[in-house]
Amino acid sequence: xxxxxxxxxxxxxxxxxxxxxxxxxxxxxxxxxxxxxxxxxxxxxxxxxxxxxxxxxxxxxxxxxxxxxxxxxxxxxxxxxxxxxxxxxxxxxxxxxxxxxxxxxxxxxxxxxxxxxxxxxxxxxxxxxxxxxxxxxxxxxxxxxxxxxxxxxxxxxxxxxxxxxxxxxxxxxxxxxxxxxxxxxxxxxxxxxxxxxxxxxxxxxxxxxxxxxxxxxxxxxxxxxxxxxxxxxxxxxxxxxxxxxxxxxxxxxxxxxxxxxxxxxxxxxxxxxxxxxxxxxxxxxxxxxxxxxxxxxxxxxxxxxxxxxxxxxxxxxxxxxxxxxxxxxxxxxxxxxxxxxxxxxxxxxxxxxx
Amino acid sequence: xxxxxxxxxxxxxxxxxxxxxxxxxxxxxxxxxxxxxxxxxxxxxxxxxxxxxxxxxxxxxxxxxxxxxxxxxxxxxxxxxxxxxxxxxxxxxxxxxxxxxxxxxxxxxxxxxxxxxxxxxxxxxxxxxxxxxxxxxxxxxxxxxxxxxxxxxxxxxxxxxxxxxxxxxxxxxxxxxxxxxxxxxxxxxxxxxxxxxxxxxxxxxxxxxxxxxxxxxxxxxxxxxxxxxxxxxxxxxxxxxxxxxxxxxxxxxxxxxxxxxxxxxxxxxxxxxxxxxxxxxxxxxxxxxx
Numbered sequence: 127x128x129x130x131x132x133x134x135x136x137x138x139x140x141x142x143x144x145x146x147x148x149x150x151x152x153x154x155x156x157x158x159x160x161x162x163x164x165x166x167x168x169x170x171x172x173x174x175x176x177x178x179x180x181x182x183x184x185x186x187x188x189x190x191x192x193x194x195x196x197x198x199x200x201x202x203x204x205x206x207x208x209x210x211x212x213x214x215x216x217x218x219x220x221x222x223x224x225x226x227x228x229x230x231x232x233x234x235x236x237x238x239x240x241x242x243x244x245x246x247x248x249x250x251x252x253x254x255x256x257x258x259x260x261x262x263x264x265x266x267x268x269x270x271x272x273x274x275x276x277x278x279x280x281x282x283x284x285x286x287x288x289x290x291x292x293x294x295x296x297x298x299x300x301x302x303x304x305x306x307x308x309x310x311x312x313x314x315x316x317x318x319x320x321x322x323x324x325x326x327x328x329x330x331x332x333x334x335x336x337x338x339x340x341x342x343x344x345x346x347x348x349x350x351x352x353x354x355x356x357x358x359x360x361x362x363x364x365x366x367x368x369x370x371x372x373x374x375x376x377x378x379x380x381x382x383x384x385x386x387x388x389x390x391x392x393x394x395x396x397x398x399x400x401x402x403x404x405x406x407x408x409x410x411x412x413x414x415x416x417x418x419x420x421x422x423x424x425x426x427x428x429x430x431x432x433x434x435x436x437x438x439x440x441x442x443x444x445x446x447x448x449x450x451x452x453x454x455x456x457x458x459x460x461x462x463x464x465x466x467x468x469x470x471x472x473x474x475x476x477x478x479x480x
Numbered sequence: 481x482x483x484x485x486x487x488x489x490x491x492x493x494x495x496x497x498x499x500x501x502x503x504x505x506x507x508x509x510x511x512x513x514x515x516x517x518x519x520x521x522x523x524x525x526x527x528x529x530x531x532x533x534x535x536x537x538x539x540x541x542x543x544x545x546x547x548x549x550x551x552x553x554x555x556x557x558x559x560x561x562x563x564x565x566x567x568x569x570x571x572x573x574x575x576x577x578x579x580x581x582x583x584x585x586x587x588x589x590x591x592x593x594x595x596x597x598x599x600x601x602x603x604x605x606x607x608x609x610x611x612x613x614x615x616x617x618x619x620x621x622x623x624x625x626x627x628x629x630x631x632x633x634x635x636x637x638x639x640x641x642x643x644x645x646x647x648x649x650x651x652x653x654x655x656x657x658x659x660x661x662x663x664x665x666x667x668x669x670x671x672x673x674x675x676x677x678x679x680x681x682x683x684x685x686x687x688x689x690x691x692x693x694x695x696x697x698x699x700x701x702x703x704x705x706x707x708x709x710x711x712x713x714x715x716x717x718x719x720x721x722x723x724x725x726x727x728x729x730x731x732x733x734x735x736x737x738x739x740x741x742x743x744x745x746x747x748x749x750x751x752x753x754x755x756x757x758x759x760x761x762x763x764x765x766x767x768x769x770x
Binding site: 198245248249251252254256258260261262264265266268269272273276398399402405406409439440442443445446447448449450453454457 | 698708751
């Protein structure tokens, strides 16, 4: 029982912003609103919100690798695409009976993680770090896009699943829960909303625990000073590789959910622009904290969508400017700066009371 | 087909690949080698050079002059970018990557909005010549010669001129150079402009051979990055030999399985090389020398 409690005590700690009753009360209120949201909204908006949530996973994965681990990876979209395509290939071949879709989800994530393991082995055990890591992962991502884009011919198929080149794959089955008296199909509205929201809460809290555990502290120590961490006896390469693989699995989860949501996946989901967007969310939100990444991602996504509707082609220019300005003016991220300000004010006030 | 024409064909393809790798990489390599900055907007400087070249050709300028104009405009844009953005980020290399990526997004989308989704190209000059059963484009030989010319020119610039000496002093020990009265900020600005200008030159040289679209930079950057990663920080001991090695890999894979496998070959070569020689070819050569 004690160990159980100690486990949950890791929800708060030095590596995550937000602690104490006030934070968790706000968290509970937000969660309650999120749960009640489909009741007061229409199916389309709920489906759109699911779309936002799906991107949070890839943002969190980048936050883990880049913000906490200190290695900038452009490969998240590659893992996203690999998992998305794997899900499509698996479900188109084996159907969706007996809840196989969840099995396919896990397998697709495992494939993405395996790919990251191989790539990460070469990179981290070759001791490339810093800018080179970014370049190699970017090259891998672009390569994958080009490879998938040229698979238009009928000779490119795995089982019965055609890869379809630049048009991408489509018509894969949505997630289903096997149920006596007819499977429950999670279409891209309320059903999928609760499934994704549940996953999001689990992943967010899980990452909080992970980052405040001994493992997370070592990861941050490596970011701050790799030589010192190594001198203290930690195998830096192994820790970095594990972080990279966890991040890849999260990005893969994002990819599978994206495929499930729209029932399609295209090579351009791995292209330059697709790879840039998660970076913008995480940088603007504040890469060194999970909560700010989560908030930043949702805010920037909503703003981006509004801009796309009203300003169509200027949206990407604006996003680029936002990124450059964030890096120049608020390198820690806009949301994180605001959050730090709030907690400092709160601390001052409680000091004044005492 | 006899052995001589086969040899020529292989050599021609090697030269073509070599020219592409070296020309697209040298601007990036100068900036990275001198300043440790990875410029993700490199492809957009190439695009800028190509667009300026094409529009000046349409305005009636002869091609060589147009290419020079493209390079100069790209260099000026580079100087401006350095002044506004890069200058503030020298102590944060990862943030430079992110910021230059933002710039590349702005440039690509901005060009799309202002110029449209495509631009009228320039015809490939010089026609073609026949060896054996195949005909070859003469312009590719010009590109190969230009690649060699650029490498030679850079060697002269950095070894024989006062700017070169000051620049090398600045990379080696920045604060010592500053203490001896070198304006290191100016050196950094000039170096960045030089790298951007080289990118513009590559764009101008390749403008007659490809379709001009806002995303054309992406065609170059993978090859450029791969060459710089394998080459390491030194332009002469790194980029040139890396270009040579990769050109063999690329032309062999391309003639065996097609363009895409040429690129996959490059990628596999990179992943293996970073595992074996983490500091690139130049790191390896310099270690052997000392």
